[in-house]
Amino acid sequence: MGTTNSKKRKYKKEKKKAKKLEKQLENSKKLQNKEVSILLLGTGDSGKSTLVKQLQILYRNGFTNKEIEDYKRVIRNTIKLSMKNLLQSCEELGYELSNQNSSLATQFEEGFKNKEISSTPKFATIMSNLWKDDALKKTWQNREKFQIPENSDYFWDDIDRIFKESFVPNNVDILNCRIPTVGIKEVFFEVGDKNWRIVDVGGQRSERRKWIHQFEDVDMILFVIGISEYAKNLYEDKNMNRMHESIKVWKDTMKDTHLKKKPTTILFNKVDLFTETLTRISLKFCFPGYEGEDNFEEASKYVVGKFVTKRIAKKRDIKHHFTCGTDTEMIQGIVEIIMNTIISKSLQGFFI
Numbered sequence: 339m340g341t342t343n344s345k346k347r348k349y350k351k352e353k354k355k356a357k358k359l360e361k362q363l364e365n366s367k368k369l370q371n372k373e374v375s376i377l378l379l380g381t382g383d384s385g386k387s388t389l390v391k392q393l394q395i396l397y398r399n400g401f402t403n404k405e406i407e408d409y410k411r412v413i414r415n416t417i418k419l420s421m422k423n424l425l426q427s428c429e430e431l432g433y434e435l436s437n438q439n440s441s442l443a444t445q446f447e448e449g450f451k452n453k454e455i456s457s458t459p460k461f462a463t464i465m466s467n468l469w470k471d472d473a474l475k476k477t478w479q480n481r482e483k484f485q486i487p488e489n490s491d492y493f494w495d496d497i498d499r500i501f502k503e504s505f506v507p508n509n510v511d512i513l514n515c516r517i518p519t520v521g522i523k524e525v526f527f528e529v530g531d532k533n534w535r536i537v538d539v540g541g542q543r544s545e546r547r548k549w550i551h552q553f554e555d556v557d558m559i560l561f562v563i564g565i566s567e568y569a570k571n572l573y574e575d576k577n578m579n580r581m582h583e584s585i586k587v588w589k590d591t592m593k594d595t596h597l598k599k600k601p602t603t604i605l606f607n608k609v610d611l612f613t614e615t616l617t618r619i620s621l622k623f624c625f626p627g628y629e630g631e632d633n634f635e636e637a638s639k640y641v642v643g644k645f646v647t648k649r650i651a652k653k654r655d656i657k658h659h660f661t662c663g664t665d666t667e668m669i670q671g672i673v674e675i676i677m678n679t680i681i682s683k684s685l686q687g688f689f690i
């Protein structure tokens with residue numbers, strides 16, 4: 339009797355296993371034909387488009403000649419505009435340039451208005467000499483007090499190369515270059531035998547009302563947070579702290595009914611800048627209640643807790659990673675983890 343029951347149980351178990359396998363095979367076949375859509379969300383400047391550039395480098399042979407030419411123009415313009423901004427902020431903060439550099443600053447102001455002069459190697463040398471001035475270095479150390487592209491120092495350190503006639507931006511230059519996204523951009527990739535659609539949106543306030551139209555048609559959300567931005571205010575609202583805005587946007591987004599069942603991954607991006615900023619500005623600046631040390635381990639754990647709260651995590655499938663958006667190798671590793679998670683969820687019938 340006992341033996342018969344145990345045989346029956348074994349048979350039932352085997353049957354269940356076979357059915358599961360059959361379902362997985364069926365899902366896998368469906369998945370082969372299905373495009374998986376990932377929606378990138380997050381406030382402005384958090385690093386969404388940088389991630390798309392990385393995917394372009396990793397899975398689409400990089401950038402076209404036209405794109406490279408456009409980036410060349412943007413990079414050179416940004417260097418000039420940021421230098422102007424730095425000089426002005428230096429004055430506002432009350433730091434004084436050396437006498438020699440004061441006359442360079444005058445030459446810069448005069449040349450800045452003239453497109454031809456400001457494209458010459460001589461003008462580039464003026465900027466690279468200015469960048470060596472202690473007062474400008476001190477101003478840069480206080481960059482959270484004004485609005486300036488975060489990676490300006492990457493370009494200023496290399497002005498001579500960038501203003502050479504033969505200059506062609508490399509991938510790292512392009513990854514460091516900032517162009518705010520306006521509207522919705524779709525990018526398509528094929529990795530292995532899967533098709534992926536990545537939807538990149540603009541994150542500044544005026545762009546966010548367009549987000550909702552994308553919610554229904556996507557399989558997964560990647561929410562990008564600039565974790566280093568806890569000491570900065572918004573570009574579009576000088577009185578609002580960027581981290582507090584990010585928390586608000588995240589909580590509002592998670593309330594949306596269309597997104598309730600969508601797997602969500604948070605990327606706490608800009609970890610390189612986070613580590614550096616912590617050496618200058620305490621996390622208390624943003625969270626007065628923070629009592630930990632200003633090191634990556636403690637501070638990042640605290641910030642994660644502000645996003646992955648018990649209330650949000652209880653109802654949802656939320657994962658998170660720390661990233662440096664400009665580090666191609668690191669991003670490749672994270673992207674592979676995310677894609678594998680999606681594939682395994684699809685095999686369970688999650689998206690199909």
Ligand SMILES: Nc1nc2c(ncn2[C@@H]2O[C@H](COP(=O)(O)OP(=O)(O)OP(=O)(O)O)[C@@H](O)[C@H]2O)c(=O)[nH]1
Pocket residue numbers: 380381382383384385386387388389487488489513514515516517518519520539540541542562607608609610611661662663664665
């Ligand atoms: N140092 C550093 N810079 C980063 C990192 N990720 C992105 N950036 C830079 O941050 C700036 C903004 O990145 P974007 O990708 O344009 O930001 P976004 O989220 O697309 O911004 P919007 O289009 O306005 O919503 C760019 O200059 C990037 O080079 C990072 O991890 N480290």
Ligand SMILES: [Mg+2]
Pocket residue numbers: 386387388517518519538539540541
């Ligand atoms: Mg963008």
